[in-house]
Amino acid sequence: xxxxxxxxxxxxxxxxxxxxxxxxxxxxxxxxxxxxxxxxxxxxxxxxxxxxxxxxxxxxxxxxxxxxxxxxxxxxxxxxxxxxxxxxxxxxxxxxxxxxxxxxxxxxxxxxxxxxxxxxxxxxxxxxxxxxxxxxxxxxxxxxxxxxxxxxxxxxxxxxxxxxxxxxxxxxxxxxxxxxxxxxxxxxxxxxxxxxxxxxxxxxxxxxxxxxxxxxxxxxxxxxxxxxxxxxxxxxxxxxxxxxxxxxxxxxxxxxxxxx
Amino acid sequence: xxxxxxxxxxxxxxxxxxxxxxxxxxxxxxxxxxxxxxxxxxxxxxxxxxxxxxxxxxxxxxxxxxxxxxxxxxxxxxxxxxxxxxxxxxxxxxxxxxxxxxxxxxxxxxxxxxxxxxxxxxxxxxxxxxxxxxxxxxxxxxxxxxxxxxxxxxxxxxxxxxxxxxxxxxxxxxxxxxxxxxxxxxxxxxxxxxxxxxxxxxxxxxxxxxxxxxxxxxxxxxxxxxxxxxxxxxxxxxxxxxxxxxxxxxxxxxxxxxxxxxxxxxxxxxxxxxxxxxxxxxxxxxxxxxxxxxxxxxxxxxxxxxxxxxx
Numbered sequence: 001x002x003x004x005x006x007x008x009x010x011x012x013x014x015x016x017x018x019x020x021x022x023x024x025x026x027x028x029x030x031x032x033x034x035x036x037x038x039x040x041x042x043x044x045x046x047x048x049x050x051x052x053x054x055x056x057x058x059x060x061x062x063x064x065x066x067x068x069x070x071x072x073x074x075x076x077x078x079x080x081x082x083x084x085x086x087x088x089x090x091x092x093x094x095x096x097x098x099x100x101x102x103x104x105x106x107x108x109x110x111x112x113x114x115x116x117x118x119x120x121x122x123x124x125x126x127x128x129x130x131x132x133x134x135x136x137x138x139x140x141x142x143x144x145x146x147x148x149x150x151x152x153x154x155x156x157x158x159x160x161x162x163x164x165x166x167x168x169x170x171x172x173x174x175x176x177x178x179x180x181x182x183x184x185x186x187x188x189x190x191x192x193x194x195x196x197x198x199x200x201x202x203x204x205x206x207x208x209x210x211x212x213x214x215x216x217x218x219x220x221x222x223x224x225x226x227x228x229x230x231x232x233x234x235x236x237x238x239x240x241x242x243x244x245x246x247x248x249x250x251x252x253x254x255x256x257x258x259x260x
Numbered sequence: 261x262x263x264x265x266x267x268x269x270x271x272x273x274x275x276x277x278x279x280x281x282x283x284x285x286x287x288x289x290x291x292x293x294x295x296x297x298x299x300x301x302x303x304x305x306x307x308x309x310x311x312x313x314x315x316x317x318x319x320x321x322x323x324x325x326x327x328x329x330x331x332x333x334x335x336x337x338x339x340x341x342x343x344x345x346x347x348x349x350x351x352x353x354x355x356x357x358x359x360x361x362x363x364x365x366x367x368x369x370x371x372x373x374x375x376x377x378x379x380x381x382x383x384x385x386x387x388x389x390x391x392x393x394x395x396x397x398x399x400x401x402x403x404x405x406x407x408x409x410x411x412x413x414x415x416x417x418x419x420x421x422x423x424x425x426x427x428x429x430x431x432x433x434x435x436x437x438x439x440x441x442x443x444x445x446x447x448x449x450x451x452x453x454x455x456x457x458x459x460x461x462x463x464x465x466x467x468x469x470x471x472x473x474x475x476x477x478x479x480x481x482x483x484x485x486x487x488x489x490x491x492x493x494x495x496x497x498x499x500x501x502x503x504x505x506x507x508x509x510x511x512x513x514x515x516x517x518x519x520x521x522x523x524x525x526x527x528x529x530x531x532x533x534x535x536x537x538x539x540x541x542x543x544x545x546x547x548x549x550x551x552x553x554x555x556x557x558x559x560x561x562x563x564x565x566x567x568x569x570x571x
Binding site for chain 1: 443
């Protein structure tokens with residue numbers, strides 16, 4: 001809807017000052033869009049893909065000559081202009097797709113899960129590029145499943161079942177979340193999960209990296225309580241202690257609440 | 261069966277490319293074993309070799325005690341392979357997909373209905389049996405794919421990025437299911453781009469350019485990263501990162517919103533200098549605190565160093 005492709009059923013939205021239902025073409029011309037399925041032509045080369053998108057967006061030839069160089073530099077693709085897009089690895093494709101999306105220097109960029117299935121290092125490189133663009137004044141609207149990526153954003157919205165259930169800076173979202181989270185490592189994590197899941201004070205319990213996180217809601221004595229329950233069942237909990245909630249803790253908890 | 265998976269100099273060459281090179285690996289039965297590495301490292305090829313979908317060029321591997329080269333037909337009933345791509349029939353319903361896989365694996369009629377019922381309950385899909393697979397959410401599709409993978413009760417699971425593109429809540433559900441399978445004694449060999457998932461594995465192998473460059477427990481892998489990581493929250497992250505990257509004691513600076521993660525040998529020694537440099541540049545410091553090293557930190561640090569340049 002924000003890209004002017006789907007018409008809203010009710011309500012309205014403006015992107016760059018244009019109404020999405022009345023002036024969708026004004027929006028489409030001015031934004032960049034990169035989808036989770038990179039819309040590159042696999043049988044065209046790197047340079048041909050860029051030229052194709054420059055054509056679509058009516059970028060004049062002399063402007064494109066300059067842009068082309070800047071984009072190749074940004075995406076670290078200089079010297080690989082003649083490689084087929086289909087032969088690039090996912091990390092490179094991703095950077096080329098980003099290059100194609102900004103060939104017309106849009107002030108606003110929509111990125112729909114741009115880093116799915118990419119390793120942490122390639123994701124870092126990609127985010128460094130996004131940070132550079134943000135500094136130059138480009139507005140970035142990104143969807144992601146990676147909570148660690150959500151931490152990169154100035155503000156973020158949690159969407160669930162078509163509704164925004166939280167909207168603020170990552171820091172504020174975490175600060176406002178009042179539940180008490182206990183982190184621990186158990187000798188038998190799976191048994192601990194099953195046991196704590198049934199505890200009346202436990203809101204939810206889940207694996208968190210190598211540890212277990214237990215959400216005790218507003219109950220402050222969680223660490224002692226968890227230790228006691230596990231001990232009674234012959235399990236051992238190491239280092240059970242309260243931790244400040246991560247974005248993932250908040251997200252998981254908000255969703256579970258919305259499901260109830 | 262002491263070892264679920266054992267490879268000896270396992271190698272796979274494609275025209276002009278060695279995708280998997282000289283891999284020696286032993287995975288004891290009942291282990292959750294994680295495989296991580298940059299795109300193009302050979303993770304998918306390795307899993308396909310173990311699943312007997314690809315034939316090795318050199319070396320060999322035993323899966324469930326049988327050679328993937330000479331005894332592939334004995335290996336196949338023992339393994340459940342889930343590919344990175346969604347391989348279900350989108351126009352068949354949940355139930356039809358399960359029946360289809362039951363046919364392929366020749367599950368006898370007398371146990372079939374019960375097993376399908378158990379798998380539906382297990383994957384929380386009981387209420388969706390008549391829905392076409394194409395209309396399931398991403399998380400439900402992955403659970404259905406796993407249920408189909410489990411139809412013949414394999415003891416060794418080969419999972420190739422099973423949760424890519426799935427939201428955190430569904431990923432958690434998926435791992436709860438894996439936990440239960442692990443509890444029942446299954447061996448789980450899983451490739452993942454998510455470092456929090458890697459952290460749940462008993463051992464993790466880092467693959468790069470077709471080779472395994474590191475293989476150990478998450479705790480030991482994290483211990484390989486020298487020094488410490490401090491989180492410095494600043495008024496202007498861009499400027500802050502620029503300034504600190506020039507500081508000789510900052511080995512690496514990553515931006516996370518307004519927070520900078522700075523890798524340094526000894527935070528006690530380095531922090532006064534960081535502080536001074538930021539203040540000189542007129543950048544306000546909101547807070548400074550140590551960060552417990554995560555697998556993500558460790559991966560970024562180690563994968564960049566070991567075995568040459570990545571992507």
